[in-house]
Amino acid sequence: MSEEIRCLLELQHLDYMIKDWRNTEMRREFKKIGFQTAEDPVEMLLKKREELVKKISPVLYQMYQRIISRYNDWAIVPVLNGFCGGCFSKVPTELSGQRGAVHNCPNCGRFIYWD
Amino acid sequence: MNLYNLLKPECINLSLSARKKKDVLLELMGCIRKDKDSDLLVSTLLKREELGSTGIGKGVAIPHGRSLVADKLEVVVGRSDAGVEFNAIDKQPVHLFFLIVAPPQDPGNQYLITLGRVAVICQELLKSKLYEKPQTPEEFIALVKEIEDGL
Ligand SMILES: [Zn+2]
Numbered sequence: 374m375s376e377e378i379r380c381l382l383e384l385q386h387l388d389y390m391i392k393d394w395r396n397t398e399m400r401r402e403f404k405k406i407g408f409q410t411a412e413d414p415v416e417m418l419l420k421k422r423e424e425l426v427k428k429i430s431p432v433l434y435q436m437y438q439r440i441i442s443r444y445n446d447w448a449i450v451p452v453l454n455g456f457c458g459g460c461f462s463k464v465p466t467e468l469s470g471q472r473g474a475v476h477n478c479p480n481c482g483r484f485i486y487w488d
Numbered sequence: 489m490n491l492y493n494l495l496k497p498e499c500i501n502l503s504l505s506a507r508k509k510k511d512v513l514l515e516l517m518g519c520i521r522k523d524k525d526s527d528l529l530v531s532t533l534l535k536r537e538e539l540g541s542t543g544i545g546k547g548v549a550i551p552h553g554r555s556l557v558a559d560k561l562e563v564v565v566g567r568s569d570a571g572v573e574f575n576a577i578d579k580q581p582v583h584l585f586f587l588i589v590a591p592p593q594d595p596g597n598q599y600l601i602t603l604g605r606v607a608v609i610c611q612e613l614l615k616s617k618l619y620e621k622p623q624t625p626e627e628f629i630a631l632v633k634e635i636e637d638g639l
Contacts, residue, residue: 379528386532389554389592394539402600406550406607409577410540417539446593447556458556488525 375473378486380429381437381449387425388441391418433475440483449484459483489598491605492633494563500625504568504585510534512572513551516564516587525557529589543576547583548610552603558589561598563606565628567619584619586610609635 374382393399394414403410411417426434440448450458457464460481468476469487478485499519506512513533517526532553536542543549549572564587571581586606590599612635613619622628 382528383531386528386553386555387535390532390536393554399600402604406603407544407577408540408542408550414539418535421535450556 374486375475377429377433377475378449378484380425381433381475381484382486384422384425384429384437385447385449387418387422391415391422394418436477437484444481444483447483449486450478451488452485453488457481457483457485459485489601489605490633490636491563491602491609492629492636494561494602495565495629495632497625497629499563500565500628502565502567502622502625502628504566504572506568507570507572509537509572509574512566512568512574512582512585513587516551516566516585517589519564520562520589521557525555529553529555529557533587537575541575541577543574543582544607544610545576545578545580546614547571547576547580548586548614549574549576549582549584550586550588550603550606550610552588552590552599554590554592554594554599556592558591561588561590561594561602563588563602565625584610584613608639612639 437448447459452458452464455464457478457480459478462480464478464485476485501519504512504515506515513530517530532555533551536553542551566585568583571583574582576582588602609632618631622631
């Protein structure tokens with residue numbers, strides 16, 4: 374897995390977490406369970422996000438933002454048995470020859486990576 | 489919902505060997521994934537811990553996170569006789585772990601419901617240190633079922 378893919382995956386995971394911490398129902402449940410939490414977890418996560426974004430090229434980051442706003446689920450998906458994990462269409466075999474590089478699914482445009 | 493339905497013997501480790509936070513998360517994750525993705529998930533779990541420990545005191549921790557490497561909700565149980573330094577709310581070592589991993593898309597809000605359920609069951613398991621009794625994963629599941637049947 375290339376460093377760029379790894380950063381994009383980390384960004385995706387961080388964005389899931391930010392979404393959860395912005396959810397008031399979730400925050401309420403966390404409190405009820407007894408998790409002790411930083412005063413402003415979302416702010417902390419956004420700072421981490423900023424740091425992470427610095428490691429990603431602006432072109433890829435813009436692409437990521439575009440994909441996320443379009444699908445509102447995930448921007449980066451694994452290729453599973455030759456199929457895109459996002460739209461389940463077949464990924465051309467010639468792409469798998471260059472696994473280290475960053476690729477987009479020709480059908481849905483999401484970033485794809487090989488497990 | 490019942491928690492015992494989500495428990496699988498292969499996802500219960502009653503003799504954790506790790507003594508530190510990251511190591512124990514890796515050891516717990518090892519029950520569900522052994523590839524490099526588990527590393528990514530552990531880094532997510534650690535970020536979550538930085539917001540505030542999921543060690544809720546009395547020797548219990550409920551680390552949790554969402555990931556696209558999880559295709560369904562998974563619960564892993566771990567028990568450590570020696571205890572793990574987990575920066576818990578009461579600063580005590582953690583002996584019982586419930587790790588919850590959920591996919592990002594979760595229409596029925598199963599993630600949140602499971603977290604709440606685990607917290608309730610943990611309180612019961614703490615009573616007279618019930619969680620120390622099971623000798624096998626199957627016995628642990630039976631104990632959780634017994635608790636849930638009595639609730
Ligand atoms: Zn696709």
